[in-house]
Amino acid sequence: MEIKEIARRVVEDPWRGKLNDALQLVGDDYIGYVAGSPEPLRGRDGFREFITMYLTAFPDGAITVDHQIAEGDIVATRWTARGTNTSDLLGIPATGKQVTIEGISYSRITDEKLRESWIIWDTLSMLQQLGVVPETMPAGTA
């Protein structure tokens, strides 16, 4: 399978009820660096735990891949996620609000397995959409 296709499936499939299929594409030695997370995700369990947290908070969620670029064993995937927050997330009570979040996953894939990824997404926007942080805050007041 082409590395772009693997990267796309890893991003989209968990949100299509195919988490186990996506996990088949994750290497045992996988390490995931998520912007804002102090500890990396490790192995399939780390990947599963991370995705499940968001699948629980946004059960109707879906991710669409907007664009991909591949070079060597690296794929950059720009994606848009949309879902309704009907369960608590990281201590934030469920809001019932639908959010749209944009992000980029930068993945290293060898032997048809995801080995490493760097996931960067618009956390501030998500928190603004959930109403956890104010929409606008003048600079210098934080």
Next chain:
Amino acid sequence: MFGSFPQSRYMPCTECGTSVERTAAASHTCDRERALDFRLFQLRDEIAAFDAQLAAWLTTARGRFAAWIAERDRRAA
């Protein structure tokens, strides 16, 4: 560079909770069913508490009397 923190490109509609792109906010119209679901979700704790509150009230003298009146009216109808 910024006069304020960046603003989200999308925000949920305050009436129905649907994610709306800012540039399309003026033309957004709420789906009535979604707006109702959103309102019910926001009131979920109160709705869940209502049954317990009603059951407790029905055990009071006022509650028992109201239930008796209601049952009498139902039979007469």
